Amino acid sequence: MKIKQAVIGCNLLILLFVAACTTDAAKKKTPDLKTDVASVANAPTAEGDQSALVRMLLKSHHIYPFYIRLSKDSTGIYFVLFQEFADKKASKNLYFSSEEKLQLYAAKVRLTGDKEVRVISKALILEEESTYCVIDSNINEVTVAGRKYASLTYDKEFMGTAITEKFIDFQLIDLNSLEHYTLDFAGHHSWKCEDCLEGELVNKKALKGKGDILSFLEGMALKSPRIYHPSEKDKDPYHVINYEVKWEKDNNASNHMANGHGELDVPLKSTYYRTNLFNLQQGSEFETAENEQYLFKSYFCGSVIGFDKQRKLYFPLMIEDCNAMCSKKLSINAEGVLKLSYEEDDFYEVPLKELIFDKQKEK
Numbered sequence: 001m002k003i004k005q006a007v008i009g010c011n012l013l014i015l016l017f018v019a020a021c022t023t024d025a026a027k028k029k030t031p032d033l034k035t036d037v038a039s040v041a042n043a044p045t046a047e048g049d050q051s052a053l054v055r056m057l058l059k060s061h062h063i064y065p066f067y068i069r070l071s072k073d074s075t076g077i078y079f080v081l082f083q084e085f086a087d088k089k090a091s092k093n094l095y096f097s098s099e100e101k102l103q104l105y106a107a108k109v110r111l112t113g114d115k116e117v118r119v120i121s122k123a124l125i126l127e128e129e130s131t132y133c134v135i136d137s138n139i140n141e142v143t144v145a146g147r148k149y150a151s152l153t154y155d156k157e158f159m160g161t162a163i164t165e166k167f168i169d170f171q172l173i174d175l176n177s178l179e180h181y182t183l184d185f186a187g188h189h190s191w192k193c194e195d196c197l198e199g200e201l202v203n204k205k206a207l208k209g210k211g212d213i214l215s216f217l218e219g220m221a222l223k224s225p226r227i228y229h230p231s232e233k234d235k236d237p238y239h240v241i242n243y244e245v246k247w248e249k250d251n252n253a254s255n256h257m258a259n260g261h262g263e264l265d266v267p268l269k270s271t272y273y274r275t276n277l278f279n280l281q282q283g284s285e286f287e288t289a290e291n292e293q294y295l296f297k298s299y300f301c302g303s304v305i306g307f308d309k310q311r312k313l314y315f316p317l318m319i320e321d322c323n324a325m326c327s328k329k330l331s332i333n334a335e336g337v338l339k340l341s342y343e344e345d346d347f348y349e350v351p352l353k354e355l356i357f358d359k360q361k362e363k
Contacts, residue, residue, distance in 0.1 A: 050111060054078050057117040058109070064090035067139050069150070071175070076111045077120070079150065079175050081139070095135040098159075102128040104135075106150075106178045123178035125171065130159045141175070145212040148175045151220065161323035164188060164256050166197050168227065170220040172213060181207060183217035188256050188321065190228045191280050192241060198228040240275040240362050244303075247271070247316045250358070255320035261346055262320045267354035270306075272313040273362040277305045283321075289330035289338065294352060296338060298328045304340060315357070317350070 051068040058065055063082050071077040083094065084103040091097070097104075104126040110118050126133075136153040143149070149172040156167040168185040187199020201221060207214040221227060233239045237246050248254055250269040255262025283300035290296065295307040296317060304318040318340065320326055329341040332352070341347040 051078065054080070054109065054111055054117055057111075057115070058082070059090075061117075062088040064094055066094040066135060066137075067150070067152075069141065069175075071108075078109050078111065080107045080109055081105070081125075081150070081152075081173075082107070095137050097131075097133040097135075100130060102126065102131055102133055104133075106173050106180065108178065121178055123173075123180065125173060125178075125180045126154065126169070126182075128156065132157045132159060142172070142216070144172065144216045149173055150175060151216075153220070153224070153226075155226065161325075162258050164258055164321065164323055165199075168197065168221075168224065170217045170224075172217065181210060181213045181217065183207065183214070183221065185221055185224075185227060187227070189282065191282055193228050196226050196228045238271070238358075238360055238362055240273050240277075240280075243271065243273060243277065243280075243316055244319045247319045253319070255318070257320065257322045257326060259322060259325045261326065261342060261344075262318075264318060264340075264348045264350075266348075266350055267356050268317065268350060269356045269358070270315040270317065271358040271361065272308070272311065272315050274313060275362060277314040277316065278307070281305065286327045287330045289332050291332050291336065291352075294332075294338075296330050296332075298330050298340070300327050302326075304328060304330070313361070318348075 049070045051070060054068055055065055058080070062085075063080075064085070065080045065082045067079075067081040069079045071079060082105055083090075083097055083099075084105060085091070086099060086101065103124060105122055106125050107122040108120045110120055112118055134155040136155070139150055139152045141148060142151045152171050152173070154169040154171070156169065158165075165186050165188060168187075170183045170185070171180055173180045182203075183201060184203045185197065185199060186202045187197035190196055190198035192198065201218070204214065207217070222229065233241050236242065237249075247270065250271075251265065253263050253265075278297055281297075281299045281302055283302035285297055286300045286302075287298040288296065293309055295309060296304055297307075298304045301324065302321050303316060304320075306315050306317045307313075308315065317338070318328075325343050327343060331339045331341070333339070336352045338350045338352055339347055340350065
């Protein structure tokens with residue numbers, strides 16, 4: 001009996017010893033499991049475009065991309081364009097900015113696992129203050145001189161009424177180095193085409209020594225529907241398409257004024273046109289005045305156009321545009337003097353008998 005009890009006790013000790021050894025072994029294996037989990041998290045992701053996942057992960061870090069592209073040369077690397085928001089909250093339209101301080105970035109990020117994305121490199125590609133910006137969603141991958149770039153376009157406009165010029169930026173961003181090159185266009189809205197600007201490229205010198213880059217960016221500008229592209233008609237000063245330019249040249253004026261009140265020296269020079277200039281004005285009709293010989297119309301934040309009732313011809317009296325405060329009230333007194341009155345009590349007086357018309361008319 002004692003022997004049997006001894007055997008049972010011995011077996012119990014053996015079981016306890018085995019259990020203790022098993023528990024200890026399990027404890028030793030736990031760190032290995034953690035290491036395996038960590039290694040999986042840092043392993044390259046499976047092949048395939050996971051842009052949607054990258055976008056979601058970046059949003060968790062308050063980064064809101066408006067463009068993501070999987071690198072064709074590196075596994076798990078993505079090229080990203082995004083806007084930085086002051087309150088870390090994205091606007092409803094990622095292609096539009098009304099931030100007081102506009103900052104656009106290009107970045108390369110690595111997707112390291114299902115729940116981790118890391119920024120490898122980052123570059124500031126556009127910075128403005130008090131500027132509305134619309135990003136063209138048509139962003140393309142292009143090759144210039146053997147290097148790959150993202151090409152994109154921005155429309156920019158200053159907030160408020162201080163500056164009347166509008167701007168279009170054409171940009172190339174190196175997909176590898178993130179170096180970027182920008183060609184700027186500055187101009188004003190033109191009646192010659194729908195929703196376009198008439199102006200010029202303004203910073204070619206900044207791209208000196210980058211012939212291939214400059215040539216490509218100029219090509220982007222040349223194809224842009226947002227820019228007015230001159231034709232043979234623009235070379236003829238008497239063509240109606242040039243009536244604004246000719247008036248400004250004849251009167252030594254350029255009245256694209258921030259708040260109106262452009263220069264006006266009398267006697268004024270003008271040119272007769274058969275084309276109905278009233279129909280070419282973009283603003284709404286603001287005021288009219290007439291006498292036996294002339295009918296004048298003033299347009300909201302715009303020009304004053306005349307019609308000669310006897311000759312049945314049209315002519316520009318004053319070419320002007322602004323963002324505010326250049327709408328003009330009109331009146332003609334008994335002496336035949338046309339008064340142009342601004343909103344802030346400023347005014348001009350134009351003796352109609354002293355108008356000087358070009359001997360040559362519209363062809």
